Amino acid sequence: MTNETPGTAEGTGSGTSRQVSVVLVDDHRMFRAGVQAEIGRTDDTGVDVVGEAGDVEQAVSVITATRPDVVLLDVHLPGGGGVEVLRRSASMMGAAESPVRFLALSVSDAAEDVIGVIRGGARGYVTKTITGSDLVDAIFRVADGDAVFSPRLAGFVLDAFASTDAPPADEDLDRLTQREREVLRLIARGYAYKEVAKQLFISVKTVESHVSAVLRKLQLSNRHELTRWAAARRLV
Amino acid sequence: MTPASSTAGGVGSAGAAGSGPPADDAAPPPPLRKLYRSAEGRMLGGVARGLAGHLGLPVSWVRIVFIALTVTQGLGVLLYAAFWFVVPLGTGGVGSGRQVTAAGPAADVGSAPRSRRQGESTWPRLRLRKPDKGQLFAVLALLVGAVVIADNWQFGRVNTYLWPVLLIGLGVVLVWRQADDARRAHWAEVSRRRGLVPLARSAAGVVLVAVGVSGIVVVQGSARHLGPVLQAALAVLVGVALLAGPYLVRMMQDLSEERLMRIRAQERAEVAAHVHDSVLHTLTLIQRSADDPREVARLARAQERELRNWLYKPRGRAKDEDEKPQTVSESVKATAAEVEDHHGVPIEVVCVGDCPLDEGLDAQIQAAREAMVNAAKYGVPGGATPAGGHGAGAVQVFTEVEGRTVFISVRDRGPGFDPDAVPEDRMGVRESIIGRMRRHGGTARLRSASGEGTEVELEMERAAQS
Numbered sequence: 001m002t003n004e005t006p007g008t009a010e011g012t013g014s015g016t017s018r019q020v021s022v023v024l025v026d027d028h029r030m031f032r033a034g035v036q037a038e039i040g041r042t043d044d045t046g047v048d049v050v051g052e053a054g055d056v057e058q059a060v061s062v063i064t065a066t067r068p069d070v071v072l073l074d075v076h077l078p079g080g081g082g083v084e085v086l087r088r089s090a091s092m093m094g095a096a097e098s099p100v101r102f103l104a105l106s107v108s109d110a111a112e113d114v115i116g117v118i119r120g121g122a123r124g125y126v127t128k129t130i131t132g133s134d135l136v137d138a139i140f141r142v143a144d145g146d147a148v149f150s151p152r153l154a155g156f157v158l159d160a161f162a163s164t165d166a167p168p169a170d171e172d173l174d175r176l177t178q179r180e181r182e183v184l185r186l187i188a189r190g191y192a193y194k195e196v197a198k199q200l201f202i203s204v205k206t207v208e209s210h211v212s213a214v215l216r217k218l219q220l221s222n223r224h225e226l227t228r229w230a231a232a233r234r235l236v
Numbered sequence: 237m238t239p240a241s242s243t244a245g246g247v248g249s250a251g252a253a254g255s256g257p258p259a260d261d262a263a264p265p266p267p268l269r270k271l272y273r274s275a276e277g278r279m280l281g282g283v284a285r286g287l288a289g290h291l292g293l294p295v296s297w298v299r300i301v302f303i304a305l306t307v308t309q310g311l312g313v314l315l316y317a318a319f320w321f322v323v324p325l326g327t328g329g330v331g332s333g334r335q336v337t338a339a340g341p342a343a344d345v346g347s348a349p350r351s352r353r354q355g356e357s358t359w360p361r362l363r364l365r366k367p368d369k370g371q372l373f374a375v376l377a378l379l380v381g382a383v384v385i386a387d388n389w390q391f392g393r394v395n396t397y398l399w400p401v402l403l404i405g406l407g408v409v410l411v412w413r414q415a416d417d418a419r420r421a422h423w424a425e426v427s428r429r430r431g432l433v434p435l436a437r438s439a440a441g442v443v444l445v446a447v448g449v450s451g452i453v454v455v456q457g458s459a460r461h462l463g464p465v466l467q468a469a470l471a472v473l474v475g476v477a478l479l480a481g482p483y484l485v486r487m488m489q490d491l492s493e494e495r496l497m498r499i500r501a502q503e504r505a506e507v508a509a510h511v512h513d514s515v516l517h518t519l520t521l522i523q524r525s526a527d528d529p530r531e532v533a534r535l536a537r538a539q540e541r542e543l544r545n546w547l548y549k550p551r552g553r554a555k556d557e558d559e560k561p562q563t564v565s566e567s568v569k570a571t572a573a574e575v576e577d578h579h580g581v582p583i584e585v586v587c588v589g590d591c592p593l594d595e596g597l598d599a600q601i602q603a604a605r606e607a608m609v610n611a612a613k614y615g616v617p618g619g620a621t622p623a624g625g626h627g628a629g630a631v632q633v634f635t636e637v638e639g640r641t642v643f644i645s646v647r648d649r650g651p652g653f654d655p656d657a658v659p660e661d662r663m664g665v666r667e668s669i670i671g672r673m674r675r676h677g678g679t680a681r682l683r684s685a686s687g688e689g690t691e692v693e694l695e696m697e698r699a700a701q702s
Contacts (some may be wrong), residue, residue: 190584
């Protein structure tokens with residue numbers, strides 16, 4: 001949350017006393033075990049896996065029971081998918097005190113999956129090819145209320161907004177500012193937040209706030225635009 | 237269906253035994269000539285035309301035979317009706333493949349049905365105009381025939397049945413014809429008659445039949461009982477509907493459910509086949525080369541990409557995989573895939589926007605390819621060692637089409653190098669990337685810092701057209 005905790009930006013968090021509680025939601029037990037082994041060494045990573053779930057029902061009950069900081073959410077789940085979990089946990093996401101944040105972790109990087117869960121309220125989207133340390137980094141960042149974009153996700157977002165250039169003036173909220181666009185572009189090129197900051201001569205915090213703004217706009221952008229976007233890609 | 241059509245075929249060939257078959261044995265080899273009713277250019281049910289096609293005779297002959305049979309004994313009508321009932325509608329037509337030299341209109345039909353599928357839109361209109369004269373003539377002949385019969389059958393009370401029966405027949409013909417048309421439209425996937433016409437036709441048929449039936453009742457002199465009879469008939473009909481209704485509904489539901497299941501099963505079979513063909517084979521290969529991590533990574537990457545394409549690409553496009561890509565993003569993806577396969581280094585591609593290729597963009601993609609190869613060779617931490625399989629070590633390619641500008645960036649996180657320190661005789665970067673871009677009016681920028689990897693940025697304006 002604050003700039004004073006250097007560990008959060010670096011992600012490995014070895015020196016910090018901070019701990020983040022995490023619930024794993026994935027229908028593959030093997031994968032859960034793998035992630036658990038990768039990030040679950042609490043002393044090293046600062047991540048404390050407090051629960052696991054294999055389908056939507058379980059997920060909702062486990063999340064309600066444990067109230068973790070972050071939920072690692074698979075997109076494809078029996079019982080309605082990640083979007084359904086997001087829908088049913090909407091109240092916990094918006095809680096003023098210790099809100100539950102969602103980080104989508106999926107093998108799919110299809111546009112409809114990505115945009116679907118982001119619009120459902122997930123604060124980030126990473127694919128399962130991510131390394132353990134990057135994942136820990138992402139978890140901490142999401143826990144702090146920031147957004148995590150993979151390059152691919154940034155590409156989708158750019159694409160979505162690029163195709164709707166020159167919208168009417170009153171839709172300011174739906175448009176990306178020049179700066180946000182630059183930030184996204186660099187992320188799409190594979191830059192880490194730190195590198196983006198260096199490139200644009202701004203602070204990492206500013207980069208994060210830009211990315212969060214993009215996320216907010218993506219959730220709020222009017223249906224008309226997204227429908228058009230989806231239709232142009234034959235998603236609907 | 238099968239027994240019916242086979243008997244019909246039997247009748248047809250039996251009839252033909254006297255006149256036709258031996259002469260045509262040398263004809264092109266239509267292996268199994270099945271009897272169909274002709275869907276095009278028909279007058280009633282297409283029976284005569286279909287028969288003519290089957291027997292290799294001009295249509296008019298067949299029609300004349302039918303008319304003659306009708307006039308003499310009334311047998312023709314029965315025969316015609318029987319054929320109509322049992323023979324399926326199809327593309328049989330007159331002479332499938334053979335040339336009948338004698339009859340003009342028949343001859344041109346002979347060759348047409350083969351090429352029908354494509355020319356469907358223009359063809360039928362032509363057909364409906366052209367044989368009008370012949371049809372009119374035939375209808376006239378039929379009418380005359382009917383009048384003759386009517387005149388001949390002067391035996392008392394029977395005559396009074398004639399008109400109702402004719403009406404019923406006409407109504408039945410109308411309805412059947414309509415049903416045929418509906419099937420034909422379904423079968424040709426174009427419904428040319430739209431809206432009210434088919435409905436009106438069916439209704440007219442039903443009305444005609446109803447009038448005919450009532451006529452018989454009236455003729456029998458029981459006009460006074462018409463009301464009660466109609467009521468009773470209605471009651472029986474409603475009763476039957478009530479009894480049979482649930483069964484019919486259930487049958488329809490069962491049918492549609494069955495169809496759904498079949499579609500699902502097909503889909504599943506397709507997935508299974510694909511998984512078997514590609515995924516299982518790859519897994520087998522991976523097991524076999526388990527001690528060569530580089531090869532394993534390469535196989536896994538290639539398979540992942542292929543499966544992704546198959547799963548997430550819109551249907552229909554995946555089939556054209558082999559064709560040369562037509563747009564920038566496709567081309568970049570294909571190039572990256574090639575390099576990835578060749579060097580066994582994962583390349584992550586992100587594309588924003590798209591546009592068709594032109595000459596300059598082609599050059600740009602060639603330059604990008606060179607950059608990707610360089611990145612794959614030198615840019616991945618650990619280089620050629622197997623450790624390079626990590627996500628962080630991936631080469632990243634970003635393509636953006638914005639307005640008239642196409643921007644491609646190729647980036648790795650390798651050790652980096654000093655561009656100025658590259659010896660003069662090394663042509664890779666200087667010629668293949670920078671030189672090529674400059675020659676085609678684009679720009680290339682190279683950014684490299686020790687420890688932070690290398691990034692090549694390529695920018696090119698699109699051609700004025702397109």
